[in-house]
Amino acid sequence: MKRREIMESIISIRNLNKSFGSKRVLKDINLEINKGEIIGYIGPNGAGKSTTVKIMLGLLEEYEGEIEIFGKNIKDDPVKYKKRIGYVPETADIYDNLTAREYLTFIGELYGMEYEEVDKKAEELMELFDIREVYDGRINSFSKGMKQKVIIISSLLNDPDILFLDEPLSGIDANSVMVIKEVLSELVKQGKTIFYSSHIMEVVEKLSDRIILLADGKIVADGSMEDLKSQLEGSLESIFNQLTGFNEHSKIAQGIVSTIKRGAVDEGL
Ligand SMILES: Nc1ncnc2c1ncn2[C@@H]1O[C@H](COP(=O)(O)OP(=O)(O)OP(=O)(O)O)[C@@H](O)[C@H]1O
Numbered sequence: 001m002k003r004r005e006i007m008e009s010i011i012s013i014r015n016l017n018k019s020f021g022s023k024r025v026l027k028d029i030n031l032e033i034n035k036g037e038i039i040g041y042i043g044p045n046g047a048g049k050s051t052t053v054k055i056m057l058g059l060l061e062e063y064e065g066e067i068e069i070f071g072k073n074i075k076d077d078p079v080k081y082k083k084r085i086g087y088v089p090e091t092a093d094i095y096d097n098l099t100a101r102e103y104l105t106f107i108g109e110l111y112g113m114e115y116e117e118v119d120k121k122a123e124e125l126m127e128l129f130d131i132r133e134v135y136d137g138r139i140n141s142f143s144k145g146m147k148q149k150v151i152i153i154s155s156l157l158n159d160p161d162i163l164f165l166d167e168p169l170s171g172i173d174a175n176s177v178m179v180i181k182e183v184l185s186e187l188v189k190q191g192k193t194i195f196y197s198s199h200i201m202e203v204v205e206k207l208s209d210r211i212i213l214l215a216d217g218k219i220v221a222d223g224s225m226e227d228l229k230s231q232l233e234g235s236l237e238s239i240f241n242q243l244t245g246f247n248e249h250s251k252i253a254q255g256i257v258s259t260i261k262r263g264a265v266d267e268g269l
Helices: 049-056 080-084 100-110 115-128 144-156 174-189 201-207 225-231 236-243 249-261
Strands: 009-020 023-034 038-042 064-069 085-088 162-166 193-197 210-215 218-223
Touching: 009 049, 009 193, 023 049, 023 193, 023 218, 038 049, 038 174, 038 201, 049 064, 049 162, 049 193, 080 085, 085 144, 100 115, 100 144, 115 144, 144 162, 144 174, 162 174, 174 193, 174 201, 201 236, 210 236, 218 225, 218 236, 225 236
Parallel strands: 038 193, 038 210, 085 162, 162 193
Antiparallel strands: 009 023, 009 064, 210 218
């Protein structure tokens, strides 16, 4: 633990189990997350990462086990804790027909902020994220990265204590990625907690002070990058491969390439 002297649990997950029909998706998840941690939550496609996040956000209500956020069971008061969290979903249903100003002020007002206050804050954040010129443009005319920036801004308007980020940098250019990484590190220094889910291992490795690896609904690793490296060798990508038992990338790639070639007409161009 780098920065904190006293550990204060901010998210506590106990014996979490979740099934969709007969399929068990989360199997006995236990996690204590402390204030000020930046958690890299990783795992193969379908491991159960989004499901865990959706349960914590109160978007999926049927599950077994207990979840406490800010020291209270989320089922006891399913509304209050949400005012103190921000969420950047993997795919967002953003109101495309609105302008960024309309959308962001609407979100701010949902959090109970005054229109003038949220309007000013949103405009300043648009400026800082280098998209001020489209504040009054309709979101459906934005590029993927511009939309993603609007979603990130919307998640920060209420100055959340916990930020859940699901693949937040997708579509964002390299300069803005540097800014956002810096913002996240700064927020953590101020005591915010960040739950960061991504498949981009380089970013997770650099950003997170604790990495949790989920495979087939179970936690298979939980520790700092140094902890993981003391048990296994290589980069986070290679540790990920080792812990998920994956060593067939060349064979699979060759299979894909030879399948692509099959049956295609060679025009001899
Ligand atoms: N609403 C649903 N109904 C049925 N099955 C679901 C539902 N949502 C998720 N699942 C299943 O639960 C499993 C975990 O899905 P989840 O989206 O949590 O994985 P993930 O780790 O976030 O994957 P990815 O990295 O691809 O985003 C998958 O097998 C998925 O098919």
